[in-house]
Amino acid sequence: MLEEIRNSWKEVVEKEIVAFAREKGATEIAPLQAGTPPKAEMGDIAFPMFAYAKSLRMAPAQIAEEIRKRLENRDLDVDGTLLVAGPYLNVKIETGLLANSLRRRVSSEGDRYGRNDSLKGKKVMIEFSCPNTNKPLHLGHMRNDSLGMSVAALLKANGAEVKRVNLINNRGVHICKSMWAYMKFGNGETPESTGEKGDHFVGRYYVRYAQYEKECIEKALEEAGDVSPEEREKIREEAARRANAEPQSMLLKWEQNDPEVMALWNRMNNWTLEGLAESYRNMGIEFEKYYYESDTYKFGKDQVYKGLDMGVFYRAEDGSVQIDLAPIGLDRKVLLRKDGTSIYMTQDLGTAVNRHEDWPFDSLIYVVASEQQYHFKVLFYCLKMLGYKWADELYHLSYGMVNLPNGRMKSREGTVVDADDLLENLSQLAKEEIIAKERQDQVGNVDETSRKIALGALNYYLLQVTPSKDMIFNPQESISFNGNTGPYLQYMGARISSMMAKFEAVKSEYEGIEFDGSLLVEEDEKAIVKLLASFPEIVRKAGAAYDPAVICSFLYELSKTFSHYYHDNQILRADTRELVVARVELSRMVLTVLKNAYALVGVPFLASM
RNA sequence: GCGCCCUUAGCUCAUCUGGAUAGAGCAACUGCCUUCUAAGCAGUAGGUAAUAAGUUCGAGUCUUAUAGGGCGUACCA
Numbered sequence A: 001m002l003e004e005i006r007n008s009w010k011e012v013v014e015k016e017i018v019a020f021a022r023e024k025g026a027t028e029i030a031p032l033q034a035g036t037p038p039k040a041e042m043g044d045i046a047f048p049m050f051a052y053a054k055s056l057r058m059a060p061a062q063i064a065e066e067i068r069k070r071l072e073n074r075d076l077d078v079d080g081t082l083l084v085a086g087p088y089l090n091v092k093i094e095t096g097l098l099a100n101s102l103r104r105r106v107s108s109e110g111d112r113y114g115r116n117d118s119l120k121g122k123k124v125m126i127e128f129s130c131p132n133t134n135k136p137l138h139l140g141h142m143r144n145d146s147l148g149m150s151v152a153a154l155l156k157a158n159g160a161e162v163k164r165v166n167l168i169n170n171r172g173v174h175i176c177k178s179m180w181a182y183m184k185f186g187n188g189e190t191p192e193s194t195g196e197k198g199d200h201f202v203g204r205y206y207v208r209y210a211q212y213e214k215e216c217i218e219k220a221l222e223e224a225g226d227v228s229p230e231e232r233e234k235i236r237e238e239a240a241r242r243a244n245a246e247p248q249s250m251l252l253k254w255e256q257n258d259p260e261v262m263a264l265w266n267r268m269n270n271w272t273l274e275g276l277a278e279s280y281r282n283m284g285i286e287f288e289k290y291y292y293e294s295d296t297y298k299f300g301k302d303q304v305y306k307g308l309d310m311g312v313f314y315r316a317e318d319g320s321v322q323i324d325l326a327p328i329g330l331d332r333k334v335l336l337r338k339d340g341t342s343i344y345m346t347q348d349l350g351t352a353v354n355r356h357e358d359w360p361f362d363s364l365i366y367v368v369a370s371e372q373q374y375h376f377k378v379l380f381y382c383l384k385m386l387g388y389k390w391a392d393e394l395y396h397l398s399y400g401m402v403n404l405p406n407g408r409m410k411s412r413e414g415t416v417v418d419a420d421d422l423l424e425n426l427s428q429l430a431k432e433e434i435i436a437k438e439r440q441d442q443v444g445n446v447d448e449t450s451r452k453i454a455l456g457a458l459n460y461y462l463l464q465v466t467p468s469k470d471m472i473f474n475p476q477e478s479i480s481f482n483g484n485t486g487p488y489l490q491y492m493g494a495r496i497s498s499m500m501a502k503f504e505a506v507k508s509e510y511e512g513i514e515f516d517g518s519l520l521v522e523e524d525e526k527a528i529v530k531l532l533a534s535f536p537e538i539v540r541k542a543g544a545a546y547d548p549a550v551i552c553s554f555l556y557e558l559s560k561t562f563s564h565y566y567h568d569n570q571i572l573r574a575d576t577r578e579l580v581v582a583r584v585e586l587s588r589m590v591l592t593v594l595k596n597a598y599a600l601v602g603v604p605f606l607a608s609m
Numbered sequence B: 001g002c003g004c005c006c007u008u009a010g011c012u013c014a015u016c017u018g019g020a021u022a023g024a025g026c027a028a029c030u031g032c033c034u035u036c037u038a039a040g041c042a043g044u045a046g047g048u049a050a051u052a053a054g055u056u057c058g059a060g061u062c063u064u065a066u067a068g069g070g071c072g073u074a075c076c077a
Helices: A001-025 A051-057 A060-074 A094-114 A139-157 A173-185 A198-224 A229-255 A259-283 A299-308 A345-359 A368-385 A389-393 A418-434 A448-462 A486-511 A523-544 A548-569 A576-601
Strands: A044-050 A083-084 A088-092 A122-127 A161-168 A291-294 A321-324 A332-336 A364-367 A394-399
Touching: A001 A044, A001 A051, A001 A060, A001 A139, A051 A060, A060 A083, A083 A332, A094 A368, A094 A523, A094 A576, A122 A139, A122 A332, A139 A161, A139 A321, A139 A364, A139 A394, A139 A576, A161 A198, A173 A198, A173 A229, A173 A259, A173 A389, A229 A259, A259 A418, A259 A448, A291 A345, A299 A321, A299 A345, A299 A368, A299 A576, A321 A368, A332 A345, A332 A448, A345 A364, A345 A368, A364 A368, A364 A389, A368 A389, A368 A394, A368 A548, A418 A448, A448 A486, A448 A548, A486 A548, A523 A548, A523 A576, A548 A576
Parallel strands: A122 A161, A122 A364, A161 A291, A364 A394
Antiparallel strands: A044 A088, A083 A088, A321 A332
């Protein structure tokens, strides 16, 4: 809404400048820039006049004054007051009128307020999560999942038709490692028999394999005795290769559909998938469709052969198929091994084509960590060379690493933060907080509420940072409920809900009193009205940039402003009945927008906390 | 070596397409609960925006160089 007002003013001012410049005989007129003044009392829209100083041969401040005078003599159909602040021509918006139209719009659109049609008619597929079936989810996955869910919601809010897809990495030598370890050390135990969650159970065998490999290496080194560092390195490699040979031969059997191996693979896969499904449920992660690498890995070879026929790929002397990446400034890349088996790239080529056949998307977004930028650059280029015109609409939503305060997460050093554990710990802390404040009765279901607080804390913490940047996850800080956090935002929603409930009880006393936006004269009230009016624009910006952090900043600013406002001003006990209605309705709009924004960043709404 | 990215307060992050006095939170210190939930509100202190040069009326933002850090550069995923 604010955006529309800004655009109309921009048009009016620009027209006037052009007219003025023509009179002065200027030929080259720079396009008008629009901004926001640093302080509210300076106005709401700022037009800097610097750019016209040269062509008009006047000081920017003089130009601003001149344009203001000329516009004041015109009969304009836009609301607001013109102010001159040095070299800037500013517009102060009439918030009373804005509040009235805002209120009409918010009450008619409700939970749809904020949505827009900027991506209407677009079919967007978004891939995220993509877990291995040999270990449970960890913190790195959580940033991925939060981002995927949030960006999907943002695109929907911008009018797109969105399909969320997951690709389960359930094949390969790494999967065979946990299978092999289970065969060797498992003694037939199952998640049921040990009472473990399936993914954690399987993950334990993956770790067990790593331990076995380490033992093999140590043993070999011990037997070798005192040798040179070069020699040691050789022994190390040889021992690892020997250990690896067993899972490797299992992979071969898997590819040959060996019934015994397939049965074990199915069994262990299901254990993991059941565990993952539970984690996803707890974290509110959902997909419209699951793809499995065990199905899609075969599709890629056809694409490679097709490229060979087309002459865009070539067969190297050693028999492998490659592509020359010189046109995009890179080296060569192998697309198919010399023994004819497929690699990661082969498979991703096939998966992309398969997906477009499944559901002809206009664009496909891959939510994958920044370490794979090279891979996607090559993948997109290959698809383009294969002649798929949708290749231009593929996008790698690259996000930075999640590090811990003392460095990178390392599985070898056991510093990996497990997703289930983290959520559990956070829930427990939230629960303690509820009990400490004796809020059990008001809250109702304490466990459910604790979980929602934990989820909000986590999602908000992860989404606050611009996706492309690396971030540091501080477990200590994420469980704190003070400051710029998810729980703080939830608290604001709960407080307003509580007020609204109180108002409902006395509603009849206010029957027949109309909302009057002109009564909202406090600076905080004006600021809130403007923030609320800017929400659709925020949603559009966040969607265009694939950046949930934009929503996070907005949420925090709105919450903070409202918090300050209702601390200083009575709402239910305002001086007049008219003012009570105006403030209650303003609060109600804040609540609506908070809820709508929460939904975009995975912060659950709580009526009470 | 080469390629991509990053460097803003003690710590974690903002700063819209270059625009007015670079903002928050945490941590520190100080006030405020007979008043709509103190998971709150207010205040104090904290900055040569890594460094140097350049473009511009104007640079945290654009260009170049230097330093420091990350990631990649597999017939792994």
